Amino acid sequence: DAGITQSPRHKVTETGTPVTLRCHQTENHRYMYWYRQDPGHGLRLIHYSYGVKDTDKGEVSDGYSVSRSKTEDFLLTLESATSSQTSVYFCATTGVGAANYGYTFGSGTRLTVV
Amino acid sequence: SQQGEEDPQALSIQEGENATMNCSYKTSINNLQWYRQNSGRGLVHLILIRSNEREKHSGRLRVTLDTSKKSSSLLITASRAADTASYFCATDGTGTASKLTFGTGTRLQVTL
Numbered sequence: 200d201a202g203i204t205q206s207p208r209h210k211v212t213e214t215g216t217p218v219t220l221r222c223h224q225t226e227n228h229r230y231m232y233w234y235r236q237d238p239g240h241g242l243r244l245i246h247y248s249y250g251v252k253d254t255d256k257g258e259v260s261d262g263y264s265v266s267r268s269k270t271e272d273f274l275l276t277l278e279s280a281t282s283s284q285t286s287v288y289f290c291a292t293t294g295v296g297a298a299n300y301g302y303t304f305g306s307g308t309r310l311t312v313v
Numbered sequence: 314s315q316q317g318e319e320d321p322q323a324l325s326i327q328e329g330e331n332a333t334m335n336c337s338y339k340t341s342i343n344n345l346q347w348y349r350q351n352s353g354r355g356l357v358h359l360i361l362i363r364s365n366e367r368e369k370h371s372g373r374l375r376v377t378l379d380t381s382k383k384s385s386s387l388l389i390t391a392s393r394a395a396d397t398a399s400y401f402c403a404t405d406g407t408g409t410a411s412k413l414t415f416g417t418g419t420r421l422q423v424t425l
Contacts, residue, residue: 203355232412232413241401241415241416241417241418242356242415244412244414258414289355291413300358302358303358304357305355307354
């Protein structure tokens with residue numbers, strides 16, 4: 200997981216509160232992604248970014264927003280957390296696109312919404 | 314919806330045996346990748362095979378791709394206890410701006 204740091208690693212929050220997860224990379228990678236991992240569903244794409252201020256929705260984007268103001272940071276915000284957003288969240292990056300290289304993943308953030 | 318589906322969902326073998334996992338997908342792809350995830354950790358990229366390739370090797374890993382059947386297999390030879398992990402296939406679909414779609418994974422247990 201060298202070069203990608205996710206924070207916090209664990210968080211418990213109450214329903215209805217906003218939550219922001221941070222992904223920081225030192226790889227100078229252009230592409231960044233947020234996935235959530237749930238039992239029986241594998242990894243599902245929430246949002247991704249293909250450059251500073253360039254973001255787009257993934258498969259399960261409802262209730263989430265993202266921002267990327269600089270190359271190294273990609274923030275994921277849960278506007279108003281719900282119990283269905285309890286999950287493990289992974290950030291991933293790639294430099295030249297997954298077409299030629301794989302992703303590098305962070306260690307994940309385990310979020311519990313109570 | 315998942316693009317890739319792995320089979321079996323779980324596999325238990327003894328050290329020294331070979332492990333084979335299969336992946337099926339639904340749409341055209343640029344490439345297919347395999348990842349490993351140890352418990353509580355992030356995914357680690359293992360190998361990438363392009364749509365115009367049929368087989369690829371990396372150490373004890375052998376990946377095949379059959380685009381006519383929309384399927385791939387990952388073979389781990391001479392398994393070790395350290396190979397115990399979940400394995401995921403992921404596809405980079407055509408025209409998807411480098412977005413990977415992951416399967417649900419195969420849980421591999423290698424016992425001594």
